[in-house]
Amino acid sequence: xxxxxxxxxxxxxxxxxxxxxxxxxxxxxxxxxxxxxxxxxxxxxxxxxxxxxxxxxxxxxxxxxxxxxxxxxxxxxxxxxxxxxxxxxxxxxxxxxxxxxxxxxxxxxxxxxxxxxxxxxxxxxxxxxxxxxxxxxxxxxxxxxxxxxxxxxxxxxxxxxxxxxxxxxxxxxxxxxxxxxxxxxxxxxxxxxxxxxxxxxxxxxxxxxxxxxxxxxxxxxxxxxxxxxxxxxxxxxxxxxxxxxxxxxxxxxxxxxxxxxxxxxxxxxxxxxxxxxxxxxxxxxxxxxxxxxxxxxxxx
Numbered sequence: 001x002x003x004x005x006x007x008x009x010x011x012x013x014x015x016x017x018x019x020x021x022x023x024x025x026x027x028x029x030x031x032x033x034x035x036x037x038x039x040x041x042x043x044x045x046x047x048x049x050x051x052x053x054x055x056x057x058x059x060x061x062x063x064x065x066x067x068x069x070x071x072x073x074x075x076x077x078x079x080x081x082x083x084x085x086x087x088x089x090x091x092x093x094x095x096x097x098x099x100x101x102x103x104x105x106x107x108x109x110x111x112x113x114x115x116x117x118x119x120x121x122x123x124x125x126x127x128x129x130x131x132x133x134x135x136x137x138x139x140x141x142x143x144x145x146x147x148x149x150x151x152x153x154x155x156x157x158x159x160x161x162x163x164x165x166x167x168x169x170x171x172x173x174x175x176x177x178x179x180x181x182x183x184x185x186x187x188x189x190x191x192x193x194x195x196x197x198x199x200x201x202x203x204x205x206x207x208x209x210x211x212x213x214x215x216x217x218x219x220x221x222x223x224x225x226x227x228x229x230x231x232x233x234x235x236x237x238x239x240x241x242x243x244x245x246x247x248x249x250x251x252x253x254x255x256x257x258x259x260x261x262x263x264x265x266x267x268x269x270x271x272x273x274x275x276x277x278x279x280x281x282x283x284x285x286x287x288x289x290x291x292x293x294x295x296x297x298x299x300x
Contacts, residue, residue, distance in 0.1 A: 007199050008108065015201060016079040023084055026278055030087045036060045037093045040133060045102065045125035046118060051110075054102035054122060055082050056133050057093035065136035066098040067299055070122060072155070074146030074185075074274060077107045077115055077205035088277045092143075095292050098135045100126060104151075107205035112214065113168050115147075115205070119155045120165075123173035139299045142181035142229075143291075145274045146241070147205075149186020153248075156181055156231070157223050164223040167216070179298040180230040182291045185241050185274050188248040190218045221251060230258040232294045234287060236271035237263055260294055262287070 033039070038058050046052030058066060071089050073080040082089075082101045089101040104118035123140075130137045144152030158165040159178050187202075189195060196202045196211070211218065233252070235245030242263070249261035264287050265271030276284045 004199050008204050012078050012201055012204060019079055027087050030279055032086055034090060034094060037090055046121045048105055051103050051105045052118060054100055055086065056098065056100055057090055058098045058133060059093060059096055062134050065134050066096065067139040067141065068126060068130065068135045068137065069097045069099045070140065070142045071099055071101050072119060072144035072148035072151045074148040076201045077147045078201055079106065087279050091279060091288060098133065111207050112205050112210045115151055116154050116168065117170060119151055120158065120170040123176055124171045127173040127175040137175050138177045140176050140178045141295050142178060144186065145184035146186065149183045150188065152181055152183055153186060153188055154220055156229055157220050160227040160229065161223045161225055164217065178229050179300065180295060182232045182234065184234045184276055185239050186244060187241055188244050189221060224255060226256055228257050230298055232291050233259055233261045235263050236273065236275050237265040238270040239273045241273060262290065
């Protein structure tokens with residue numbers, strides 16, 4: 001093993017250990033069952049074992065189809081799971097949506113575009129099985145935060161641009177009608193100079209070999225067209241990716257893509273990266289409610 005790879009693995013271990021402690025502290029004591037939500041856990045959507053499992057959460061005792069949220073967890077493409085995101089996703093189910101919360105393959109074991117290919121497989125699974133769970137495949141939304149926000153941007157681009165989808169070898173889900181999405185604290189301009197430092201966590205997923213092989217496709221913004229679904233782009237005043245949200249807002253304005261952009265928090269009550277995951281925070285609750293209202297306006 002090279003010295004640089006050892007350094008990356010060490011950084012991944014140290015950083016994800018810190019993230020896990022923080023996440024577990026934030027979610028300690030939160031319920032995982034609600035009287036008004038039905039859970040379907042550990043459904044297989046692909047060939048990669050536990051890395052290709054998903055959960056479906058729906059409002060209890062539904063008799064009609066409900067709009068669908070595909071939620072893509074964050075974690076720098078090296079960390080995260082559906083279990084860590086169950087509390088956030090259960091909140092969306094309690095708001096009246098059917099939610100698909102899934103694991104995907106992580107780096108360094110699986111570099112780009114592995115997680116994106118898994119996301120596309122989830123879309124295919126919903127296309128084939130969604131109606132069994134009363135999921136309305138004509139009203140599908142994609143939500144992602146941090147690395148999941150990047151994946152959501154890429155998946156929405158693949159959905160709306162066949163050339164991008166084909167170039168990356170992603171399966172299509174012809175039955176799905178994706179009406180829009182929410183991009184939270186994402187990283188949207190991967191090929192921007194200096195965006196991925198050498199030996200950083202992100203370089204475990206976007207390796208030098210990946211950056212060379214997929215040079216064109218990693219300029220995702222070049223494949224975004226007017227067909228890109230409407231999105232709610234959200235960040236926070238103390239989000240370390242705040243400026244990415246600002247750049248993407250301006251990019252969408254220039255492209256003429258319908259969207260809403262919102263920065264939460266102020267100097268008296270600052271908010272950090274992916275603050276919306278905190279189920280005990282009133283600002284997070286307000287932000288999630290605003291996004292739900294935005295999505296409802298897009299339903300057909």
